[in-house]
Amino acid sequence: MAQEVRGVIAPGRNQPVRIDTVLVPDPGPGEAVVAIQACGVCHTDLHYREGGITDEFPFLLGHEAAGVVESVGEGVTDVAPGDFVILNWRAVCGRCRACRRGRPWYCFDTRNAGQKMTLTDGTVLAPALGIGAFAEKTLVAAGQCTKVDPAVSPQAAGLLGCGVMAGIGAALNTGDVGRGDTVAVIGCGGVGDAAIAGARLAGAAKIIAVDIDDRKLATARTMGATHTVDSRTADPVEAIRELTDGFGADVVIEAVGRPETYKQAFYARDLAGTVVLVGVPTPDMTLELPLLDVFGRGGALKSSWYGDCLPSRDFPMLVDLHLQGRLDLDRFVSETIALDEVEKAFERMQRGDVLRSVVVL
Incomplete structure (x- = not known):
């Protein structure tokens, strides 16, 4: 049964974002539902809101995220419920010509969830970068979940999902x-x-x-x-x-x-x-x-x-460097905010007031 959660929606080009109820389906084959703990406010989310990437409104924004796997669908073996993960937008396929040549960071067939999240009236949402993590929970392809050491704070770990990794x-x-x-x-x-x-x-x-x-x-x-x-x-x-x-x-x-x-x-x-x-x-x-x-x-x-990264290789390594004190990921977090403060965070971003605002759920 689909779950109802709160999420940040970009309803149309250059329109302010709003909080709305999002229906998150149970995971199907190869999918996972993740309870989001933190998600960074990235300039890419602002580009989505402004219509600078596609015009497939409405968008469920947010993609620099970390959280805990809540449930997985049939055939998922790499992650399990309870795993602490960073979400990525490059779930490599393992079969395309780049993957076969040993260059999976150039994968030409990266995967997203097959099912769609919707509003309560049935309106289909387009998740930012195939993730949509300005929400209490989101549905992704299981390959978009990279398990890392849970000793790292979610607000620091999530930033590896995009800007810091790039x-x-x-x-x-x-x-x-x-x-x-x-x-x-x-x-x-x-x-x-x-x-x-x-x-x-x-x-x-x-x-x-x-x-x-x-x-x-x-x-x-x-x-x-x-x-x-x-x-x-x-x-x-x-x-x-x-x-x-x-x-x-x-x-x-x-x-x-x-x-x-x-x-x-x-x-x-x-x-x-x-x-x-x-x-x-x-x-x-x-x-x-x-x-x-x-x-x-x-x-x-x-x-x-995406920094030519391979999430399964690079995310755990960088988290380990952070925990060793060799990479200060916390320094990138300017402020932590609530889900309903994303629009104000966009304004601070445009003024150059912050390095990263991070939504904490």
């Missing part, structure tokens, strides 16, 4: 930052700060944070940045070169998702260096670069999808 993975997985490397991160919101933390974990010798907000630059230093550049008053390309003996950084991570900042990243890297795009552009954006510069500077231009 940033850390951009440094560790996509950028392949190594010991002694110089790294620059352009854009110091939640994802950028996570990239800084990832570069620090990898042993980078110099980590340069670039932003236009003094508050964000100050926070970036607490995450591991060794130098900061205020790009309102300084040319970031020249500043990064000056800080790297005139060469440019080995790895430049662009965490904004704009053509202007991508060009800065492109020209701020060393010859044969790497640019990693982890900031998400909008569909209307285009980029123009001299092809001779692309050829002549060599190196690699990469896009980082």
